[in-house]
Amino acid sequence: MLGYFNRKTKKGSGFIVFIAFLLFSTSKLYAAPDGKALFQANCAACHNPYKDATGPALFGVDTRVPSKEWLHKWVKNSMELVSSGDKHANEVFNKWNKIPMPPFPTLTEEEIDAIIAFVNIPKPEPKQPGGATSAQPADTDNTLLYAILTVILLIIVAVFASINKTLAKAANQKSDIPSPKDIPFYRNKVIISVVAIVMILAFGAWLTNASEFGRQKNYMPKQPIFYSHKVHAGINQINCLYCHTGAEKGRFASVPSTNVCMNCHKQIDEYTGADEHPLISLEGDKIDGTAQIQELYKYAGWDKDKKAYKTDANGNILATPIPWVKIHNLPDHVYFNHSLHVVSGKIACQRCHGNVEEMDEVFQSADLSMGWCVNCHRNTNVQFANNDYYSIFQKYHDEIKAGTRTDVKVSDIGGLECQKCHY
Numbered sequence: 001m002l003g004y005f006n007r008k009t010k011k012g013s014g015f016i017v018f019i020a021f022l023l024f025s026t027s028k029l030y031a032a033p034d035g036k037a038l039f040q041a042n043c044a045a046c047h048n049p050y051k052d053a054t055g056p057a058l059f060g061v062d063t064r065v066p067s068k069e070w071l072h073k074w075v076k077n078s079m080e081l082v083s084s085g086d087k088h089a090n091e092v093f094n095k096w097n098k099i100p101m102p103p104f105p106t107l108t109e110e111e112i113d114a115i116i117a118f119v120n121i122p123k124p125e126p127k128q129p130g131g132a133t134s135a136q137p138a139d140t141d142n143t144l145l146y147a148i149l150t151v152i153l154l155i156i157v158a159v160f161a162s163i164n165k166t167l168a169k170a171a172n173q174k175s176d177i178p179s180p181k182d183i184p185f186y187r188n189k190v191i192i193s194v195v196a197i198v199m200i201l202a203f204g205a206w207l208t209n210a211s212e213f214g215r216q217k218n219y220m221p222k223q224p225i226f227y228s229h230k231v232h233a234g235i236n237q238i239n240c241l242y243c244h245t246g247a248e249k250g251r252f253a254s255v256p257s258t259n260v261c262m263n264c265h266k267q268i269d270e271y272t273g274a275d276e277h278p279l280i281s282l283e284g285d286k287i288d289g290t291a292q293i294q295e296l297y298k299y300a301g302w303d304k305d306k307k308a309y310k311t312d313a314n315g316n317i318l319a320t321p322i323p324w325v326k327i328h329n330l331p332d333h334v335y336f337n338h339s340l341h342v343v344s345g346k347i348a349c350q351r352c353h354g355n356v357e358e359m360d361e362v363f364q365s366a367d368l369s370m371g372w373c374v375n376c377h378r379n380t381n382v383q384f385a386n387n388d389y390y391s392i393f394q395k396y397h398d399e400i401k402a403g404t405r406t407d408v409k410v411s412d413i414g415g416l417e418c419q420k421c422h423y
């Protein structure tokens with residue numbers, strides 16, 4: 001049981017402020033299509049602006065191709081351009097071992113221009129070591145404040161009690177009634193019961209906080225491979241949905257299979273970013289990224305030198321699944337659905353998971369308590385306009401039209417009903 005919390009880190013509730021800030025700064029991801037979003041969704045699986053990956057680095061690509069029109073044609077259907085005998089198209093195609101780039105016929109010329117403008121943003125200067133963490137907001141733990149308030153209240157109560165007693169005594173003396181004998185406070189039954197109740201409550205509160213009753217805010221288990229989200233989703237800007245495809249489709253975001261890793265890592269067999277972004281584990285150990293990719297190859301059954309999968313006598317690939325340790329766990333009696341929040345609710349991953357693209361090792365940043373879910377449902381507007389899903393709420397549509405209602409919160413559509421979240 002204790003081992004379970006081994007790698008927990010305490011960062012305090014200031015994190016909520018931090019997440020709100022991150023949400024603010026990352027919510028753009030889901031706004032109107034822009035070059036960055038389009039690049040991440042369509043191109044980032046194979047291209048990086050500044051480094052060769054499955055395809056060439058795209059920074060400054062518009063200056064090395066014949067024309068803007070050539071770029072439009074290439075992105076819409078590169079193979080058409082190659083087979084038409086275009087000189088530059090054939091040069092790149094041959095240089096990149098004739099890997100066909102998929103066609104993107106639905107991208108408009110404006111969208112392609114936006115992508116090119118995005119990849120032409122000069123590479124940001126690497127951050128000064130240590131500078132990255134200084135942005136952490138101050139801890140806003142209120143425990144001390146509550147303790148002081150409680151003490152003040154207790155003093156006030158004691159003062160009133162003693163005034164009351166003196167007054168009663170004075171009144172009794174006046175009317176010549178003998179005062180009851182003073183009982184020492186430690187034998188007063190009322191005081192003893194009050195103190196006992198307060199102590200039980202305090203102990204209960206301490207216990208809940210200390211163990212969080214199975215809740216695991218900040219839980220960061222050690223993973224079988226030191227796989228960095230910062231390297232992948234941050235520095236190399238791979239879209240979250242490239243790996244967590246389930247988040248858009250249904251209940252579970254799901255963790256990618258080894259095949260997804262090998263889409264890129266058949267080519268990328270070393271970590272060259274150690275100077276720019278050294279990898280350090282929570283325990284402070286220096287991690288060799290290239291050795292970690294070797295670990296991936298062990299699970300995938302990939303022979304780096306032969307550039308082929310190892311097989312047994314029957315031709316089956318010698319692969320074993322990577323035993324990732326699950327971080328987020330809701331109790332079985334709670335129902336949570338990703339696509340409802342990500343697609344219909346348009347909530348950015350970061351709002352619930354924190355700034356994952358800044359984390360080398362992922363940890364649970366929200367407490368996943370019932371209060372956490374319910375508070376957000378009370379405060380968050382549903383995307384009501386032009387959403388067919390909500391056509392059944394005619395009353396709200398009428399009220400919005402009549403001007404008597406400005407927004408619809410999740411709680412208005414039943415987001416606080418017990419059976420929506422509980423089986």
Ligand code: HEC
Pocket residue numbers: 039042043044045046047054055056058061064065071074075078092093094096097098099100101102104107115
């Ligand atoms: C599945 C992998 C893949 C995806 C996805 C992909 N590309 Fe490519 N791209 C390549 C490869 C590989 C090449 C090298 C040429 C070849 O082999 O066809 C290339 C070449 C290019 C070139 C020519 C570069 C040069 O130096 O002349 C451009 C421009 C380009 N891609 C833009 C894009 C854009 C924009 C997107 C997203 C809309 C995109 N690519 C998505 C794999 C991909």
Ligand code: HEC
Pocket residue numbers: 223227229232233238239240241242243244255256324325326327328329349350353356357361362
């Ligand atoms: C290249 C693939 C890849 C990309 C891109 C990626 N992830 Fe992950 N993610 C993984 C893998 C593998 C794990 C399991 C190992 C771990 O927890 O680090 C994981 C774990 C997680 C977890 C914890 C799951 C649990 O066990 O509870 C969260 C949350 C998460 N990712 C969110 C994100 C977000 C948000 C993004 C985009 C900013 C993202 N991921 C981008 C591969 C990816």
Ligand code: HEC
Pocket residue numbers: 240241244246247248251252253254255328329330336338341342347348349350351352353368
């Ligand atoms: C409204 C809050 C919320 C949003 C938005 C959200 N998640 Fe989650 N996520 C959760 C909760 C809660 C769990 C735990 C679910 C469980 O235990 O059943 C979870 C679990 C996960 C897991 C663990 C495995 C799984 O299949 O459930 C991954 C990976 C993950 N989320 C990735 C993402 C990514 C990527 C996005 C954005 C595309 C995202 N999440 C958006 C709340 C959220």
Ligand code: HEC
Pocket residue numbers: 044045046053225226227228229231232236238256257258260261262263264265268270271272273279289290292293296
């Ligand atoms: C879309 C391409 C892509 C996918 C998919 C991908 N990677 Fe990577 N990976 C990269 C790039 C790019 C680097 C950085 C290489 C560099 O900087 O030299 C990298 C670096 C790494 C490293 C070394 C740095 C670190 O994070 O420790 C490991 C280990 C790694 N990847 C494991 C994985 C695993 C495991 C998966 C599957 C869950 C995966 N990768 C999926 C592109 C990818």
Ligand code: HEC
Pocket residue numbers: 330334335336337340341344345346347351352368369372373374376377380381382383410413414415420421
């Ligand atoms: C960051 C805000 C946020 C958090 C945190 C959040 N939700 Fe939600 N939830 C929403 C939004 C927004 C919607 C409305 C989605 C839509 O537009 O359909 C929603 C809708 C729902 C619905 C459907 C409600 C209905 O009446 O149809 C369920 C069920 C639900 N959430 C469960 C959960 C659970 C369980 C948790 C906690 C583990 C949670 N949510 C945490 C924002 C949130």
Ligand code: HEC
Pocket residue numbers: 215330331334368369370373374377415416417418419420421422
């Ligand atoms: C928006 C989602 C949501 C709604 C609505 C909701 N719950 Fe919960 N409830 C949760 C989550 C998440 C947990 C798990 C909390 C944890 O693990 O600490 C939970 C836990 C519980 C528990 C177990 C005690 C505990 O703290 O673990 C009870 C009992 C409960 N809920 C009752 C209710 C009742 C009664 C209602 C209706 C008034 C209700 N819930 C409405 C999400 C919800």
